[in-house]
Amino acid sequence: MTRLWFLNRWVLFAVVAGGIAAFMDQDYYYTLLNFIGIHTLLVVGLNLLLGYAGQISLGHAAFFGLGAYTSGILTATVGVDPWLALVAGLAVSGTAAFLIGLPALKLRGYYLAMATLGFGIIVYIILNEASDLTGGPSGLSGIPSLSLAGFAFNTPRRLYLLIWILLGLILYISANLVNSRTGRAIRALHDGEAAAESLGVDTFRLKLKIFVWSALYASLAGSLFAHTLNFIAPSSFGFMFSIKLVTMVVLGGMASIWGSLLGAGALTVLPELLTVFHDFEMVIFGAILMAVMIFLPRGLVRGILDLYENRRYKRQGGSFPV
Amino acid sequence: MENFAPLLQYLISGLTNGAIYALIALGFGIIYNATTIINFAQGEMVMLGALCAISIYHVAPSLPLAFAGAVVLVTCVGLVFERLALRPVKDPTPIALIIITVGGAVLIKGVAMLIWGKEAYALPPFSGNDPIHLGPATILPQNLWVLGITAISVLALEAFFRLTLVGKAMRACAYNTRAARLVGIAAGRMVQLSFGLSAALGAGAGILIAPLTLGVYDMGTMLGLKGFSAAIIGGLGSLAGGVLGGLVLGVAEALATGFISSGYRDAVAFLLLLLVLFLRPQGLVGGRK
Amino acid sequence: MKTKAILGGLILALVGLGLIFLGCGDAKKTAPYVVGGIFSISGPASYLGEPERNSLEMVIGEVNAKGGINGHPIKLTIYDDEGDVTKARLHATKLAQDKNCLAVIGPSLTHTSMTTLEITQKAKLPLISCAAGSAITAPAKDRVWVFKTAQTDKMAVERIYQYLQKTNLKQVAILTVSTGFGVAGKEQLLSQASQYGIQVVAQEVFGEKDTDMTPQLTKLRGSTAQAVICWGTGPAPALVAKNMKQLGITIPLVQSHGVASKKFIELAGDAGDGIILPAGKLVIWQQLPDTDPQKAVCKEYAEKYHAKFKAPESSFGGYAYDAVRMLNQALTKAGNNRDKIRSELEGLKNFVGISGIFNMSPEDHNGLSPAAFVMVKIEKGEFKLID
Structure with missing residues (x-):
């Protein structure tokens, strides 16, 4: 039963995503969907770390920025092939994550939060200050579009195809990862490190692996972002964006692959629809983070479902199975 | 002697900011x-x-x-x-x-x-x-x-x-x-x-x-992060450590601005944080945990 | 069970999303001229976006009250990019796909303008940016569809150096903020120095949010500089003035046009006295001689803005004011043809605006000269015209 539903979700994803591509012809909505896709990539990666491994990164925008700027600089300034630059971005971000995770993940609790926070700010400062390399605060322009066998992804619609096919792939890989043996070990980690250790899980290596993995997602998203906008500026990669990503994870639901799509989608679309977001953005993000974590720690969607089922179980005289 | 005058000024600037970091x-x-x-x-x-x-x-x-x-x-x-x-x-x-x-x-x-x-x-x-x-x-x-x-x-x-x-x-x-x-x-x-x-x-x-x-x-975010770095650098939970961490951080920033490059001042603060985290996670005065 | 529930929710969400998208087809409208606006109305740069939006709405309101342009009312579509490139890109895309949209005014910042122009260029949609960066319209041959009304840093630097040359100050120290504004200013300060026989003997930077510039100034104090030039916006340049006073540095302090506002004088307090800076003429329009053609324009704008919004007028709002008046002139002659509007804008000559007198050409899509700036000095809490 579960297996079947699981398969169906992918079919549904493909049908809806494909249907949109077939019937819609407005650049604005494609652009919006492209940003949703890019944000979802970031959020899925962060969710693996936050929701599954129980570790937090407060500087995820830095890996996003490293990917974007490696792609941007290598293609616009050096003239490297965009795909090669994308891979280089992955290498840079992965190495950075490895180097930070190596010492920070040996320690408990707050240390990864602090280390990533510090790293995020340092990267942001370098993007601003090293203007010879990065173009400085005014940004880096002239980034070419990606292309495959002569097919250039240079319109919102074509980019939509690229981003959402990649996203489907990444979601599939992530879902498999979570449901694999490694995935179960990861979840054991979240529930209790000591218990996981006693079951023979090398928790440190596992956490490190997840951390690097999530940095790679962010880097891929960054490269796609650079080739989508053809222009990047440091202001997209600041501390506030890292917080926004955490908010997306929390809203969509910790440890939920599909929740990531929802969280990223909601927080990308809502500010477009509701002007109330503009000056209240910080208040809303802060309130979401606090309220969800206090009242529905499993995320908004799962939390509401939990509440609903809990009530139903109670009505039937049973108790909610945890 | 020629270098002394700016040095003293850097120290005044660093200690003042450091004291604020220490309080935080x-x-x-x-x-x-x-x-x-x-x-x-x-x-x-x-x-x-x-x-x-x-x-x-x-x-x-x-x-x-x-x-x-x-x-x-x-x-x-x-x-x-x-x-x-x-x-x-x-x-x-x-x-x-x-x-x-x-x-x-x-x-x-x-x-x-x-x-x-x-x-x-x-x-x-x-x-x-x-x-x-x-x-x-x-x-x-x-x-x-x-x-x-x-x-x-x-x-x-x-x-x-x-x-x-x-x-x-x-x-x-x-x-x-x-x-x-x-x-x-x-x-x-x-x-x-x-x-x-x-x-x-x-x-x-x-x-x-x-x-x-x-x-x-928006003045609080950066000050909070710096104060937080100071707490880690000194050793989380130690009063003396917090004060020491704050002063060290403030002075390091001022000296970095004066002698290295003013653009990377905040980067120096967080680099110091990363260094301490990696080399001495218990902080400067903290005991082994 | 739960899986099913989640799945149900997901289907609903996605289908809903799809329906929203499909349902949003554009109804064809014909009569009004559609003009877009993208400004940083909220977010950290709202001090730019807000007066720009207000000025745009004010002018369009007047035009429509008088029956529109050649009988066509103007429909304004204004978006807030919050200073975020992603949002600016989205809004630009939305405006570009509207076939009725004839031109876009804004964005307020250099980086949001750079991402917007990628879209408007492709869509062949005239864009009149309100941001300062010279890269927005240079080279004009590549930026066929892009114009801008804000003075560039190049002109401000020319004015400062002309003034320093006149007062025989040859060695300067520069202190610039690490933002797009500061970096562009620094480039110009360094590249133009030699033309005016000026030597930059020390250069330092500070962060936008930095609150203590004494280390940088201590370093500058050790140099042979005869004047300090500070390039920044917001509260930090006021702190530079305060810190200089604290350190007992008495050489002249020159600031950029980025601080030409009452708020700066208020923040700098006593330390503000004696600061010299280039400013648009709007700041001191009362002190202009009656022969200056800009005086009347500035007077009209200042008085109208004051009356309508009960807030002080600002040079930033002036950028949008000039842009929309320019556009109205082009619309009057060219009608609803984007290509003709563009040619009209490019051919604009002797257009008297708030920010200066514009003379556009195929090589210059800004059209201003250094005469757009005057040099002013802060005396007893007021700007005073000195040159």
């Missing part, structure tokens, strides 16, 4: 000791302190009144924050607590922006604006106020924790909450007290620095 670091330390929570909203208390003092001064131009009023107001904010945001948490994992306090910081900042807008405001210095010449360097009376009040606060805190019954009870909670409960200490009260105390310290820091730096709704 102490706020982190007090809460951490009582609860093992890192309160990411600590920096926003600094901002609230500065802006509340400026607003009160605007209505009734008396600095002592502004100081006292702002400290009381922000202490209340700290207490309310603990009551509304942290006590109801059902599952206090570190992750949940980090996210909640980060959320609190963003929320407070957002509300402050709605109240005060995005503009910066000035607060007059406590006693005049005429620089005092100190050999080849100059120092403002306000710098002396910052250093003096920080020193007094640190001594008062130390005395509070060592000499008073409440202070001893708080320390007992920090060492072993369950044991403290067993001997009749109201641990919940102590947690509340720690939030109030650290909010007061943060507010004090904000009011002290406002005449030098102006007050603006």
Whole structure:
């Protein structure tokens, strides 16, 4: 039963995503969907770390920025092939994550939060200050579009195809990862490190692996972002964006692959629809983070479902199975 | 000798900022000791302190009144924050607590922006604006106020924790909450007290620095992060460590600006944080954990 | 069970999303001229976006009250990019796909303008940016569809150096902020120095949010500089003035046009006295001689803005004011033809605006000269025209 539903979700994803591509012809909505896709990539990666491994990164925008700027600089300034630059971005971000995770993940609790926070700010400062390399605060322009066998992804619609096919792939890989043996070990980690250790899980290596993995997602998203906008500026990669990503994870639901799509989608679309977001953005993000974590720690969607089922179980005289 | 004049000026700048970082670091330390929570909203208390003092001064131009009023107001904010945001948490994992306090910081900042807008405001210095010449360097009376009040606060805190019954009870909670409960200490009260105390310290820091730096709704984030780095650098939970960490950080920043490059000043602060995290995670004065 | 529930929710969400998208087809409208606006109305740069939006709405309101342009009312579509490139890109895309949209005014910032122009260029949609960066319209041959009304940093630097040359100050120290504004200013300060026989003997930077510039100034004090030039916006330049006073540095302080506002004087307090800076003429329009053609335009704008919004007028709002008046002139002649509007804008000559007198050409899509700036000095809390 579960297996079947699981398969169906992918079919549904493909049908809806494909249907949109077939019937819609407005650049604005494609652009919006492209940003949703890019944000979802970031959020899925962060969710693996936050929701599954129980570790937090407060500087995820830095890996996003490293990917974007490696792609941007290598293609616009050096003239490297965009795909090669994308891979280089992955290498840079992965190495950075490895180097930070190596010492920070040996320690408990707050240390990864602090280390990533510090790293995020340092990267942001370098993007601003090293203007010879990065173009400085005014940004880096002239980034070419990606292309495959002569097919250039240079319109919102074509980019939509690229981003959402990649996203489907990444979601599939992530879902498999979570449901694999490694995935179960990861979840054991979240529930209790000591218990996981006693079951023979090398928790440190596992956490490190997840951390690097999530940095790679962010880097891929960054490269796609650079080739989508053809222009990047440091202001997209600041501390506030890292917080926004955490908010997306929390809203969509910790440890939920599909929740990531929802969280990223909601927080990308809502500010477009509701002007109330503009000056209240910080208040809303802060309130979401606090309220969800206090009242529905499993995320908004799962939390509401939990509440609903809990009530139903109670009505039937049973108790909610945890 | 030629290099001495700028060096002294860098030290004055570094120690003043360092003292502010130290006050914020102490706020982190007090809460951490009582609860093992890192309160990411600590920096926003600094901002609230500065802006509340400026607003009160605007209505009734008396600095002592502004100081006292702002400290009381922000202490209340700290207490309310603990009551509304942290006590109801059902599952206090570190992750949940980090996210909640980060959320609190963003929320407070957002509300402050709605109240005060995005503009910066000035607060007059406590006693005049005429620089005092100190050999080849100059120092403002306000710098002396910052250093003096920080020193007094640190001594008062130390005395509070060592000499008073409440202070001893708080320390007992920090060492072993369950044991403290067993001997009749109201641990919940102590947690509340720690939030109030650290909010007061943060507010004090904000009011002290406002005449030098102006007050603006987004000043708290960076100050909070720096104070937090100071706490880690010194050794989380150690009072002496927080002070040392703050001063080291402030001086390092000033020297880096003076001798290396002014653009990377904040990067130096966080690089120092990363270095300490990696080489000596227990901090400069912390013991092995 | 739960899986099913989640799945149900997901289907609903996605289908809903799809329906929203499909349902949003554009109804064809014909009569009004559609003009887009993208400004940083909220976010950190709202001090730019807000007066720009207000000025745009004010002018369009007047035009429509008088019956529109050649009988066509103007429909304004204004978006807030919050200073975020992603949002600016989205809004630009939305405006570009509207076939009725004839031109876009804004964005307020250099980086948001750079991402917007990628879209408007492709869509062949005229864009009149309100941001300062010279890269927005240079080279004009590549930026066929892009114009801008704000003075560039190059002109401000020329004015400062001309003034320093006149007062015989040859060695300067520069202190610039690490933002797009500061970096562009620094480039110009360094590249133009030699033309005016000026030597930059020290250069330092500071962060936008920095609150203590004494280390940088201490370093500058050790140099042979005869004047300090500070390039920044917001509260930090006021702190530079305060810190200089604290350190007892008495050489002249020159600031950029980024601080030409009352707020700066208020923040700097006593330390503000004696500061010299280039400013648009709007700041001191009362002190202009009656022969200056800009005086009347500035007077009209200042008085109208004041009356309508009960807030002080600002040079930033002036950028949008000039842009929309320019566009109205082009619309009057060219009608609803984007190509003709573009040619009209490019051919604009002797257009008297708030920010200066514009003379556009195929090589210059800004059209201003250094005469757009005057040098002013802060005396007793007021700007005073000195050159």
